[in-house]
Amino acid sequence: MRQLDAETPVVMATGATFSAAPGWWLADERDGLVHLDEPSRELSMWLVATTATDRAGAVAEAWRKVRPGFALAVAQDEEGPPDDGWDALAQTVYVTPSEESRVVLALAMRSGKAWYVALIDGSQAALGRRGAQLGATLKSLRTPGMDRESFAGRPIKLDAETLRAFDAYVEEARVAAGIPGVAVQVVSRDRVLLSSGHGVRSLAAKQPVTPSTRFMIGSTTKSLTTLLMATLADRGLLTWDTPITRLLPGFALGDAATTEAVTLRHTVCACTGMPRQDLEFIMEFAGWTAERRLATMKDMKPTTGFGETFQYSNLMVATGGYAAARAAQPKGPLADAYAKALSRYVLKPLGMTATTMELATGKRADAAQPHAQDLSLTYRPIALGNEGAVESVGPAGGAWSTVEDLGRYLQLELRKGRDARGKVVVSEDNLLARRQPQVKISENQSYGLGVFTDADLGVPTFGHGGNTIGFTSDLVFLPEHDVGLVVLTNAGGANSFRSAVHRKFLELAFAGKAQAERDLAHALAQAKTEMASEVALIDAAAPAAWFDALIGRYRADGIGAVEVRRDGDRVIFDAGEWSSAISRYRGRDGSDWIILTDPPWAGFTLMLADDGGRPKLVLDAGQQKYELRRIPG
Template sequence: MRSLLMCLSILLVLAAPPSLALAQDELTGVAPLPLTGERRAEFAAYVDATLAMMGVPGAAVGVVQGNEIVYLDGFGVKELGADSAVTPDTLMRVASVTKPVTTTMTATLVDDGRIGWDTPVVELLSGFALADPVLTQRLTVADLFCACSGVPNRDAELGFNSFALTPARLIAAARDFPLTAPAGERYQYSNQMFSIGGYAAAAAAGGGPNTLYDAYTLAMRERVLTPIRMERSTFSLADVLADGDYAISHIVNLAGETHPLALLEDQSIYTAEAPAGALWSSAREMARYVQTQLAGGLAPGGARVVFSENLALTWEPRVAIPANPGGPPVLNEMLAGYGLGWFVGEYQGQRVLSHGGTAFGFTSEIAFLPEADLGLVVLTNGPQVGTAYFFTQAIKVRLLELLFDQPAEIDPFLPGLLDDLAADTAQILARLGPVDPSSVAPYLGRYSNPALGEVVVALRGDRLLFDAGELWFELRPLVGEEATYLFYDGPLGAFTDTVTFREGAVGQPSLVMAVTEAEALTYTFESVAPVATPQP
């Protein structure tokens, strides 16, 4: 599922007129200027001002140059309404920035001969199968990491099943996923497939069918985190809470109100998909990871973590990413392809490796330019909406503009973003009507879907709830669309997903949930219990 406001924001920015694009210099072979003096002061002021403009609660930023960490600072607060300031050591969930760290760990196993990028997955995970038996036998470890397996993203199934999901169940569910493209031919970002790749690496590291999560986190600790001196980085919420220096995640509802999200709710969503997005870290420790990438696999201090040859293989693009028409050219160029856990592109001729992360309430970005020996880390506790995402992108682009002495290319897109976002949100709110108890009464009850499990549709006072247990949403009717309701609010914010109620073939109601992913998905729920009585 995707946050409603994130989708709106991306559409707004990508629809900006191409006349705003500025001519840029060819920078192949050009060394960046040092981040010192006035440039350093201007960069810090830009981060501070953009944080305020975009409404992001807090951020930590690190810059690596010449294989040294030359900048580390914190901005804003750990939690709205509190005074505790974010520092370079504040722990935040880095979300999908976990992905390149996972492939770095896998590369160390390739170094040791315990796995190959071309090893068939079925040789490592006996329970793995896809809908296509032929593809099942030939799909490799690299195919799971390249965002090109042929399986589209199905995040709804992660969210709805998160409280009962285990690595074994995640792997077993793959056999029911539809294949919508030949393997290796289309960019299709899939958290499930990437997670299975991480668990295949865990099996190669010695994990059994029932110990894959523990084997994965142990391999990450022993092979990557400890050698790079990322001692406080962790997959354990208990470790984070015991540490004490952590940020609180924030989400936004359809009314545009930002508020904190309980970390226990956030944690449950990501445990089973740990290889794809569950790592907690700080700007200081992620900067050490970027140093290791820039040094070709040597950790700060000189210890060899991974051989440069296998590390470089993760940087090679495996599939092209279609450009967003009318979008900022600078972002299209930096996101031209996907490797093994890395977005691959360029900035005016300079190669760029990057990855962003958007969790419920955290947004992050790391990027580096190998030939320029330059890297960046941005961690935020901002909502997974367009404002936080474009904050991280603006900081990345502005750093490059300053150090390569280029004109501003992202800034012309930013000033009108919040106003346009508010206007589009207002249009959606205007389409929402009040819940009519008599209209929804025939549809109240318990429903089931094979992939998403059971839900209850019930009235609580004047609120219509779509309740999946620990995960629930308030529904509001869309005016002019028969029996169709929008996910208006809930513990994880607002979504573009809708629910449409229908009369079933045997007189029992059913509902169809339409999910906004990169590829549209629908899930049909059938009634499994008599209609419930409205509750006060």
């Protein structure tokens, strides 16, 4: 095998082509098989051009070539709808010993009569580090004559009939997905083309959603954070390349060289190699300030090099947002400084009067309430306090807003930095700098500065989605076609709904293939199948003695202390800030787990392990493994 020093095009004997990522190891094709390893050799992919006539035969042929005698049991098997030029797609995930933290799967893809199979085997940590590069390689795979959908060169159609059809679909999809409430707005640079509300703000109180209903917007906040940075760059208070330690002198990561090298740009580019460590603020957040949260980063290190691959870090964006705020507001707590700077330089100039960083916004009469799914995938109201996790990382995902306010932001993007009166709010240069690709996600998708860029369908789009515990959002704009869309929901994890609405908007606007309904139906059905298979592993007859052995307090570095306790006939996993009832869960490999059963944590699992005669709870997040050890006493 040879290690690649640049992105490398590969042509297979069949004429199929793909691109291999720099730093990966590549073995030339042999007997229809190409072998790739990620840089540290902890994750392998074999791409096999098979001679089989069906999926089962193709997967079996691939394993015979790669690993004769392969006999792992199947954990999940899923056939997906045709997509991205492929006539058939399917995925098989295999059972591996839980303690190995290993992923083994087969992806089968058919183009015409030809089946290609990608076999993947490696550690969860390596998949976490290199998942974007692996995905980019797979997405780049093309076969001779493959016909991929493209909207390039097509005119956009957003007349009244099209907008009515889109709004009707939003309601249809909302009902199908069980989403409590949705608000949507479509704008051009000068007009509001559509503004509507669907469903209710809360399943408990049933007030209707309107365009002025406030929702948490999660990571859509990141685009506002980098807009703030752009306005401060205009004022000479900072530059995109200002070292973070100059803005926050006490800031440090666990790697001195990275600390020294990180600039403002790096905090919001998803390109520094810092891994996602959200569990640290999800598990422990009550009373945490921004200052305390940033101080924990002194123990965090990058797992890939600068610019090597896309790794998304909320903590890095929070750092950048607070650093920018400190440049604008030299005194006071960082969270207050950020809120004041955002209000002064972004929200007030745009008339975004309903947008705020205050969690207490959720107590207002005009606010939607968070919802999450139970083990039947039915949405239930959840306590607002669950959303407190984002308070100490506010610039990365803590804003509340409305579709009306975000429509005003979209119009600023479409006007290249000017407000409705033509006044410059932010310079075109600094506004557009945010849209420049900083790191590749896939062949036609990149991450800029707090903005995703996507030309996968031949039409350049920009924007950012968002998720919190009980809300899901989407924001997208098409500058070449003078249109933007914002969708806000009060449902956690509603990504399939968000994707379907996004797709429907584009397919109606550009006369694309009608597949939004199909994709949503498949995603919802597959989610139910997968959850049912998980619920089937719950041991409803677990004896009381099994739970009794778990009662006690536990602690792990990074995520703090938890308690397992009895509450009447229920056993509770109590993280302090939140809690859930638990059940016993038996892994497919025979391992023992606990599964949380109350929303919003329903389906969350921790593996049981022996710790010198005491139980310990293992929370495997891929690149981080947290071991909750029993506290004596």
